[in-house]
Amino acid sequence: MNATIVARRKETLTNMCDERARMLQDQFNVSLNHVNALAILISTFHHGKNPSAIDQKTFAEYTARTAFERPLTSGVAYALKVLHSEREQFEKEHGWSIKKMETEDQSPVKDDYAPEKLDPSPAQEEYAPVIFTQETVSHIVSVDMMSGKEDHDNILRARASGKGVLTSPFKLLKSNKLGVVLTFAVYKNDLPPASTAQERIDATVGYLGASFDIASLVERLLQQLASKQTIIVNVYDTTNSSASIKMYGPDDVSGRDEVHISYVDFGDPTRRHAMHCRFKHEP
Ligand code: WA2
Numbered sequence: 001m002n003a004t005i006v007a008r009r010k011e012t013l014t015n016m017c018d019e020r021a022r023m024l025q026d027q028f029n030v031s032l033n034h035v036n037a038l039a040i041l042i043s044t045f046h047h048g049k050n051p052s053a054i055d056q057k058t059f060a061e062y063t064a065r066t067a068f069e070r071p072l073t074s075g076v077a078y079a080l081k082v083l084h085s086e087r088e089q090f091e092k093e094h095g096w097s098i099k100k101m102e103t104e105d106q107s108p109v110k111d112d113y114a115p116e117k118l119d120p121s122p123a124q125e126e127y128a129p130v131i132f133t134q135e136t137v138s139h140i141v142s143v144d145m146m147s148g149k150e151d152h153d154n155i156l157r158a159r160a161s162g163k164g165v166l167t168s169p170f171k172l173l174k175s176n177k178l179g180v181v182l183t184f185a186v187y188k189n190d191l192p193p194a195s196t197a198q199e200r201i202d203a204t205v206g207y208l209g210a211s212f213d214i215a216s217l218v219e220r221l222l223q224q225l226a227s228k229q230t231i232i233v234n235v236y237d238t239t240n241s242s243a244s245i246k247m248y249g250p251d252d253v254s255g256r257d258e259v260h261i262s263y264v265d266f267g268d269p270t271r272r273h274a275m276h277c278r279f280k281h282e283p
Pocket of ligand 1: 172
């Protein structure tokens with residue numbers, strides 16, 4: 001290949017990769033904004049009204065009808081902050097016990113996964129049982145989200161920071177597919193605008209979270225562009241630069257062809273993501 005053709009190929013790859021990375025980032029940002037708005041909805045109509053104007057049925061209906069606003073999510077859910085001293089009263093009110101999350105090694109892909117079959121959570125200082133879900137993630141109702149490592153870390157970071165926070169990629173419940181969870185804390189209305197981390201933790205009433213099934217969602221996004229025959233795309237969590245995690249794309253991407261890297265910003269400054277693009281070899 002002569003130099004002009006090589007340069008043109010490189011420019012095409014750069015443009016295609018940047019466009020796809022920007023689309024992914026934009027769709028993620030649209031979803032993030034809507035999940036943030038759902039947290040405000042819960043604050044206003046569940047905690048801000050007595051009696052509450054939201055129950056499971058209303059939440060399921062609203063989140064189903066607004067699913068188009070969250071193009072990359074597979075489901076949203078709301079978990080309450082429950083202290084151990086409040087557990088008995090909470091369980092009596094809801095008519096079910098707070099369940100411990102079963103992790104992958106204890107429950108390798110069960111088709112009949114159901115919250116009522118899970119064990120009650122052992123005693124903890126506090127819990128985050130899910131009380132409302134979009135129908136697509138109804139299997140996490142009553143599960144203590146603090147009993148899962150990634151969800152636990154997200155909850156602590158979300159409530160102390162007041163911002164939307166993202167987990168590393170991990171295997172989601174039931175689907176067992178790699179995904180990430182985005183969490184926003186919901187606060188009592190009297191939280192001052194310039195609050196400290198401790199004030200935010202104390203004013204927390206719950207956690208609104210969304211799960212992202214990255215692989216199928218990136219797949220859908222790329223299909224819209226009908227360019228799958230031209231380039232190979234991989235998406236990575238590169239937060240730990242010496243151990244990046246593949247979130248999307250094939251494993252065997254070595255070859256003579258050049259790679260272009262476009263960075264993707266998912267809005268959580270503690271996480272790094274990148275899209276790697278390559279031309280497919282000529283047949
Ligand atoms: N949602 C769906 N599937 C999951 C999951 C999750 N977390 N964790 C593991 N598999 C209610 O941050 C609060 C949602 C967690 C929110």
